[in-house]
Amino acid sequence: MIQTENFFTEEIEVSKSLLKEAKKLVITCHERPDGDALGSSLALNNYFSKLGIKTTVVVPSVYPNFLKWMPGEQDVIAYDKHKDEADKLISEADLIFCLDFNDLARLGDMRDSAVKSKSKFINIDHHLNPQEFASAAFINTSASSTAELVYEFILAMDGEHLIDYDIAVNLYAGILTDTGSFQFSNTSSKVHEIVAKLVGHGIDPSFVHNEIYNSFSLNRLRFFGYCLTKKMVVIRNKRTAYIAVSADEMKRFAIGVGDTEGLVNYPLKMKNIDVVALFKEQNEKIKISFRSKGENNVNLLARTYFDGGGHKNASGGHSDESLENTTVKFENIINNFSFK
């Protein structure tokens, strides 16, 4: 039996009584949902469904195709596709589970609806720098993933016996993606213990991996190759590399939403590179992803200079300048920036 953290006890009681009172329940996560955001939301939804509690998953924006195999995802409502329906669900909700984010700003355009709603919030999350907005908060910044915390939440709610394949595979997908397939330092012994139990519900790891990581189109794989061989810039003395891709280049390779996912990790494969940035020109803005190894804090970089944030080793931000000016700005910053 995997132990849940003691600090959950009081919050669990609050959650239980909120759940008893609530009539209209929504589960949501951050915009541009990733495997952990969607996986933990769907797992919680699957779990409530087994308890006979009706909840609806409403996400701020669409998610990539490689997540479209996850049990229950066909019922998810995306705000940027079905605004009116989503607004109605949010405004009428009396309890909203906020998963995998800890600042309502991460809801993007859906934030206003959430703030106006009379709903109470329950927050389950593992991101740094949490904001307080919830009646009950299950925050553990050293957890591997929100999926790990949802697993603990289910255990703390005495729901372990209700875990079935649909719950297990969604949690597995969340842990898998947020640990980079069990490679990041957040992959504790406990993570493997939990995953051993989840896999026991009939999960085929290669099926999940193929869906998530091996669903490339030929164009996308050629594009990754092109970025690595032609576009990657290395700043040796700062152990940093970056890739900047224009809207034209992405068009040339027919690169769509979510297709650049994972590209930022490739330059980290180099022995002497600890920090990587990916700059993408998109809707006349520059979207930026940062990744790092070890003690190099890209969250600080993203927060200080690029209006963003996230984790120490994985953050995001953006820039309103041109692609070229943004990379010049980045080069200037990192030449004087201390990542540690």
Place this chain on the structure above:
Amino acid sequence: MIQTENFFTEEIEVSKSLLKEAKKLVITCHERPDGDALGSSLALNNYFSKLGIKTTVVVPSVYPNFLKWMPGEQDVIAYDKHKDEADKLISEADLIFCLDFNDLARLGDMRDSAVKSKSKFINIDHHLNPQEFASAAFINTSASSTAELVYEFILAMDGEHLIDYDIAVNLYAGILTDTGSFQFSNTSSKVHEIVAKLVGHGIDPSFVHNEIYNSFSLNRLRFFGYCLTKKMVVIRNKRTAYIAVSADEMKRFAIGVGDTEGLVNYPLKMKNIDVVALFKEQNEKIKISFRSKGENNVNLLARTYFDGGGHKNASGGHSDESLENTTVKFENIINNFSFK
């Protein structure tokens, strides 16, 4: 407590008595050792060392630089570098542990010494199509890795309390590499249970991952990109892709021993590709690696047409023809070959 398989009991008794009698012990593995071959050999060596039994790891040929962090590897003797010393150790041995192979042919040039030696053999392995040459054989073709079997061997020898960081991290590296970071279908619930225990000995997953997977040189990463964007050939109607690289191209990118490791897995990232081949021109021969998804049996392909073998989803072979003729031969074969 993780259960060991019952079929081990008798073999364990034989092993115990062989160990009691033996005075000169060697541990060996297949040529061109990978993470599992070296990791399981070193773990067993570390374990015997804690028992006060002196063993020497003698491998048929050198292994890639990305394995040169593994505890104990600095004492390994490679046959192709220190032939005389290796021959002496093999010929004088009275007990040789054969790890991660089940046919003495996999010892390459070292095979003759092993056959001539009066030594007895103990075989621990998970490859298909085993040969009988050992006094005790711990063969489980459905195990994820030889490292998993060495872990069970240590448990069956009542040695669990002796497992320390050095043993654990070598076993972890073996399981990690043979499951492709816990992604292949061989990654059972039991694998994660074992890994949970191993990680508990102080393993930092990101350290091991960085050493094994993220030790690329800039040239190597550019080369991978070049292969994907320029060299990869896709045969859509057979759900097959291949990459053929000449000695000249490898020279141009300064590609050394072990640097092509993992390249063959990249085309499998495509949704509609189930079979991949990598052809490398090396010492006027063509070395071939095959990989596949699911039920597609590349072991059969490698055995039937390319004088090789291995696992269902990961095999190797070679060809004495030119690079071009080999790929033409391959295209002809797969147009008529049934992988299932």
